[in-house]
Amino acid sequence: QKEVEQDPGPLSVPEGAIVSLNCTYSNSAFQYFMWYRQYSRKGPELLMYTYSSGNKEDGRFTAQVDKSSKYISLFIRDSQPSDSATYLCAMSGNAGNMLTFGGGTRLMVKP
Amino acid sequence: GAVVSQHPSRVICKSGTSVKIECRSLDFQATTMFWYRQFPKQSLMLMATSNEGSKATYEQGVEKDKFLINHASLTLSTLTVTSAHPEDSSFYICSATGGGSSYGYTFGSGTRLTVV
Numbered sequence: 001q002k003e004v005e006q007d008p009g010p011l012s013v014p015e016g017a018i019v020s021l022n023c024t025y026s027n028s029a030f031q032y033f034m035w036y037r038q039y040s041r042k043g044p045e046l047l048m049y050t051y052s053s054g055n056k057e058d059g060r061f062t063a064q065v066d067k068s069s070k071y072i073s074l075f076i077r078d079s080q081p082s083d084s085a086t087y088l089c090a091m092s093g094n095a096g097n098m099l100t101f102g103g104g105t106r107l108m109v110k111p
Numbered sequence: 112g113a114v115v116s117q118h119p120s121r122v123i124c125k126s127g128t129s130v131k132i133e134c135r136s137l138d139f140q141a142t143t144m145f146w147y148r149q150f151p152k153q154s155l156m157l158m159a160t161s162n163e164g165s166k167a168t169y170e171q172g173v174e175k176d177k178f179l180i181n182h183a184s185l186t187l188s189t190l191t192v193t194s195a196h197p198e199d200s201s202f203y204i205c206s207a208t209g210g211g212s213s214y215g216y217t218f219g220s221g222t223r224l225t226v227v
Contacts, residue, residue, distance in 0.1 A: 034216065043117065043204050043218040044155070088154060090216070096143050096208050099216055103154045 003027055006089055006102030015111050019076040023089035023102045026070065030091040030100070033065050035074045038086045038104070047087075048074060079109045113139050115207050117219025124195055124226055132190045132222045134205030140185040141207035145216075146178070149202040161188055195226040 006023045013019055021035075032051055036044035048063035050056045056063045062075040072091075076083055089102040114137040124130050134144060143162050147155040161167040161182035169175050177199075179191040188207075192199055205219040 036218070041202065041221065041223060043115075043221040046217060098145060098157060098160055099206075101154045106152075 004100050004102040007105055008103055010106040010108055012108045013079055015109055017079050019079050021074040021087050021105050023072050024070055029093040032092045033072050034090045036088040044088055081109050081111050083109050113217040115217045115219045117205050121223045126196055126226055127194055129191055129193045130195055132203055134188045134219050136186045136207045139209045143208050144182055144188040145206040146190050147204045197226045200224055200226045
């Protein structure tokens with residue numbers, strides 16, 4: 001079993017839909033949780049960065065962390081075709097330590 | 112926000128030659144840098160972790176003598192692929208962190224290496 005599990009998709013939604021992306025993990029030592037967006041042949045771009053449990057909102061993006069369930073989510077409101085990309089969850093136990101990535105979910109938002 | 116610059120973005124080299132990839136943190140001091148390799152439609156695979164002024168720590172299965180990593184300053188790390196072969200063709204990405212919880216991890220734009 002992988003340390004971080006993420007559904008690879010692809011996830012196809014119509015423009016304007018609310019998108020829900022999720023990851024589960026097994027290591028209870030993880031405290032820092034990140035979501036990255038990666039366009040084809042580009043480096044990952046940090047979208048959300050949260051510490052411990054709770055919610056964090058930034059524009060159309062909301063990140064949720066439930067450490068008791070070892071489950072994290074990223075919600076995208078009013079999805080746009082430009083949101084079409086691969087979304088990677090990542091986490092670490094301490095700031096500055098190596099990240100453990102999920103396998104990525106490919107999202108396609110259709111006009 | 113934190114910016115990491117990676118160069119070159121694309122490189123084609125002949126088999127047997129060496130290629131150097133640079134990763135620079137532009138507006139913060141990167142105490143730790145990470146080098147990843149990514150195959151098509153797959154997630155990032157960590158190759159090594161480097162701390163400024165120290166030898167890099169390589170992941171299991173990564174050849175230290177083939178993938179030379181130098182982290183000589185708090186803003187620059189380099190990855191040199193020595194005696195490159197076609198199987199080394201891949202997308203290489205660096206990441207840097209200042210170590211504090213407010214920095215997160217910033218990635219470079221990646222380097223697509225093609226060995227012919």
